Amino acid sequence: MAKKVAAKKSNRKNKPAVKRVTKKGGRRNSYPRAEGNPFREGSSYGIAFDILSKHKEGLPRQKLIELLATATGKSTTKASFDVSVILSAKDSPTGPRHQSCREGFWIEREADHCRLRTA
Numbered sequence: 001m002a003k004k005v006a007a008k009k010s011n012r013k014n015k016p017a018v019k020r021v022t023k024k025g026g027r028r029n030s031y032p033r034a035e036g037n038p039f040r041e042g043s044s045y046g047i048a049f050d051i052l053s054k055h056k057e058g059l060p061r062q063k064l065i066e067l068l069a070t071a072t073g074k075s076t077t078k079a080s081f082d083v084s085v086i087l088s089a090k091d092s093p094t095g096p097r098h099q100s101c102r103e104g105f106w107i108e109r110e111a112d113h114c115r116l117r118t119a
Helices: 044-054 061-072 075-089
Strands: 106-110 112-119
Touching: 044 061, 044 075, 044 106, 044 112, 061 075, 061 112
Parallel strands: none
Antiparallel strands: 106 112
């Protein structure tokens, strides 16, 4: 006959469940949605477009990366990849660009300074 073994007591205390926030739901875009923004609302590309549209005089690339990293909660390295996609739109509203970059806008660049232009 096998002996019955007593179950171990758990050291875990009864704590309330921690409310987890998903990445997309946890983003707080402090920039108003720009009219004519071709990207999905809440996406990193969309937020980058909103940041550029708010700054009519344009921004230096590094400042745009820092603002996007703060707004999305991403590292500056990952935010720089998103900014590169947005800045790939140059010369015209339908010119050559990264495959993830939508049409309908372009970026004027003077050295490191980027300015958003819409059709």
